[in-house]
Amino acid sequence: MSDKVLTANRLSDGISVWLDASGQWVEDLQSAFVARHAEAVSALEATGTAAFADNKVVDVNVIEIEEKDGLLRPLRLRERIRAEGPTIDYAPGYRGLLGPFEAA
Amino acid sequence: MYRYDEFDHAFVSERVAQFRDQVGRRLSGELAEDAFKPLRLMNGVYLQLHAYMLRVAIPYGTLNSRQLRMLAHIARKYDRGYGHFTTRQNIQYNWPRLADTPDILAELATVEMHALQTSGNCIRNVTADHFAGAAADEVADPRPYAEILRQWSSVHPEFSFLPRKFKIAVTGAERDRAAIQVHDIGLHLKKNEDGRIGFAVYVGGGQGRTPMIAKKIRDFLPEEDLLSYTTAIMRVYNLHGRRDNKYKARIKILVHETGAEELAGQVEQEFLQLKDTELKLPEADIAAITAYFAPPELKSRPEGWESLARWKKADAGFARWVEQNVAPHKHPDCGMVTISLKPIGGIPGDASDKQMEAVADLAEEFAFDEIRVSHEQNLILPHVALADLEPLYRGLVAQGLATANAGLITDIIACPGLDYCALANARSIPLAQELSTRFGAAERQAEIGELKIKISGCINACGHHHVGHIGLLGVEKKGAELYQITLGGSGDENSSIGEIIGRGFEPEKVTDAVETIVDTYLGLRRDKAETFLEAYRRVGPQPFKDALYGATQAAA
Incomplete structure (x- = not known):
């Protein structure tokens, strides 16, 4: 079984978020809680369902990741782009992997 | 251009207030996502990979400076300082907060704009020739008719829950710059031998999973019958269009399965019932709307x-x-x-x-x-x-806005692709950028001449790849991006769907493949006047297959 994390988009602004070990939705995949066995995955799924029902997040999904050079990396390109942002310099102020968007 | 009347103002304001209430109830948890999603979509709010997306309607692509300034203001105040103009003449914002969307819509309403019917299974923004009212080859300005269709179709109760989305395009010129033959309904304004204005009516074109060129079902529809005949088409579609399978729900499938002649007969029958009803457009109404689109007074300035x-x-x-x-x-x-x-x-x-x-x-x-x-x-x-x-x-x-490349190889259409879109399988924008850089030298572009590259990041074909002279479709294969190439597509008055040339190319190889295609064209064209499309139509795919895959392999 590949490792898994729980991801969603925040209801209020739609920004991609991941669930961390303390049950918070955070904007950084690297802080996500990693489920490494079936029970932990079930717990993630249950947390996701509850968070959706609680109107905190939408589009909740468990996704597959791998750990590479100490970094979490989603297996699917789609999820890597969700985690890292668009692969293009779309606007001044965009810093890609370096951090959240700050208007230039 | 058209100006809102009291009814329009009241209607749009009412919708903003309604949506503000819905968003408020969603954020408070009173409304669940399943109930809210269709409501937000009716107001142009999608959820993409990184954030919400707001698609704002630009009816038939016409704006004044006050409206464009408002679009800039929204980009700055509520988004990340930019907007993306789409292949349906609309604009999309990629980063709005849900909580801000009612304010955005309220600001848009002050300049007579909205985001209604930019999503959902309804009649979408009616598109038109972008040179309307100015082109030398124009019979009449298509925008008054597009505006009449817009007013008629706005929250039309009978056509708000169609089997699938529905797109209408209108052109008034000989050269089709609105791609009417790849729309659900394409209207071509013309004059008959008596000098009367009317339309050739095309039905059942479209791109997506099953690309089709529309069939002409009426050679001349008098202008006063525009709404009754369109209603007749919509009724036949609403009744017989498939609702059991999303992928077979567009009218193009109905036309294909029914046959154009049979479908035309059904439409004519409906039309007979509607022809002399309140849907018949009074001359005065057409004149009143047309007056809004009167061209500016252009002085002689030799x-x-x-x-x-x-x-x-x-x-x-x-x-x-x-x-x-x-x-x-x-x-x-x-x-x-x-x-x-x-x-x-x-x-x-x-x-x-x-x-x-x-x-x-x-x-x-x-x-x-x-x-x-x-x-x-x-x-x-x-x-x-x-x-x-x-x-x-x-x-x-x-402002960096004087790139001299209209209609040339770097004037590329690209959908947002996997950099933004939740439906995409592959990226479109980085490929467009790489191609643009590769062919960017002015002399090289001039040498190549007219060549339209269109890129879609999934089979839904927002990037119009099916009608690209060179079309590129991104797919996902074994977890990686792969680009399928089609050649010979065209979205003009001689529309054609591009043919898949062979197996796809990895991202790092696709620009080279396009270059091989371009070089092959340059080597075989009769002279500089023969465009890529003309040359392709003359020689067919084989020389390009040979160049891309080798003669033996292609023949196998």
Whole structure:
């Protein structure tokens, strides 16, 4: 079984978020809680369902990741782009992997 | 252009208030996502990979400077300082907060704009020739009819829950710049032998998973019958269109499965019932709407010709821009200007808030306050005196908006692709950027001539790849991106669907593959006047297959 994390988009602004070990939705995949066995995955799924029902997040999904050079990396390109942002310099102020968007 | 009346103002304001209440209830948890999602979609709010997306309608792609300034303001205040002009003449914002969307819609309403019917299974924004009202080859301005269709279709109770979305395009010119043959309904304005205005009616075109060229089901529909005949088509579709399978629900499938002749018969039968009802357009109503679109008073300014010759001689960059981006206007002293949103190596269709404001200023100063959005993701100033071209050009240069590539190989259509879109399988924008950089040299583009590359990141074909002279479709294969190439597509008056040329190419190989195709064309064309499309139609796919895959392999 590949490792898994729980991801969603925040209801209020739609920004991609991941669930961390303390049950918070955070904007950084690297802080996500990693489920490494079936029970932990079930717990993630249950947390996701509850968070959706609680109107905190939408589009909740468990996704597959791998750990590479100490970094979490989603297996699917789609999820890597969700985690890292668009692969293009779309606007001044965009810093890609370096951090959240700050208007230039 | 059309101005809202009291009814329009009240209607749009009411919808904003309604949506504000819905968003409030969603954020408080009173409304669940399943209940809210269709409501937000009815107001143009999608959820993409990184954030919500708001798609704002630009009816038939027509804007004034006040509206464009508002679009810039929204980009700056509520988004990340830019917007993306789409292949349906709309604009999308990629980062709005859900909580802000009611405020955005309220601000849009102050300039007579909204986001209604930019999503959902309804009649979407009616699109039109971006040179409407200015083109020399035009029989009549298509926009009054597009506006009549817009008013009729706005929250039309009978057509708000169709089997699938529904797109109508109108052109009034001989050359089809609105791609009407790949729309659910395509209307081609024409005059009959008595000089009466009417439409050739095409039905059942579309791209997506099952691309089809529309069938002509009426050679001449008098203008007064526009709504009754369109209603007849919608009724036949609403009744018989498939609701059991999303992928077979568009009218193109119904036309294909029923047969154009049989379907035309069904439409005519419906039409007989509707022809002499309240749907018949009174002449006075058509005249009233047409009056809104009266062209500006274009004065005779013959001195522009002399100035133009002088400016062109003095500045090769300006000369190239005029050659490529300025088309003949019906008034001899004017031109139609394409403002390219395809800078070399840039993102097709994106414009920053500052650029939008600059275009608004320039439109006010030099272009009678009229701006258009083209389905090719550029902006257009339809009425510019030749005598004003040079100062306009200087203004555009200052904003990085004077790329001289309209209709050339770097004037690429690309959907947002996997960089933004939740439906995409592969990225479109980085490929467009790489191709643009590869072919960006002015001399090389000029040598290649007219060549339209269109890129979609999934089979839904928002990037119109099926009608690209060279079409690129991104797919996901074994977890990686792969690009399928189609050749020979076209979205004009001689529409055709491109043919898949062979197996796909990895991202790092696809630009080379396109270059091989282009070099093959350059090697086999009769002369410089033979465009890529003409050459492809003459020789067929084989020389290109041979060049891409080797003669033996392609024959196997």
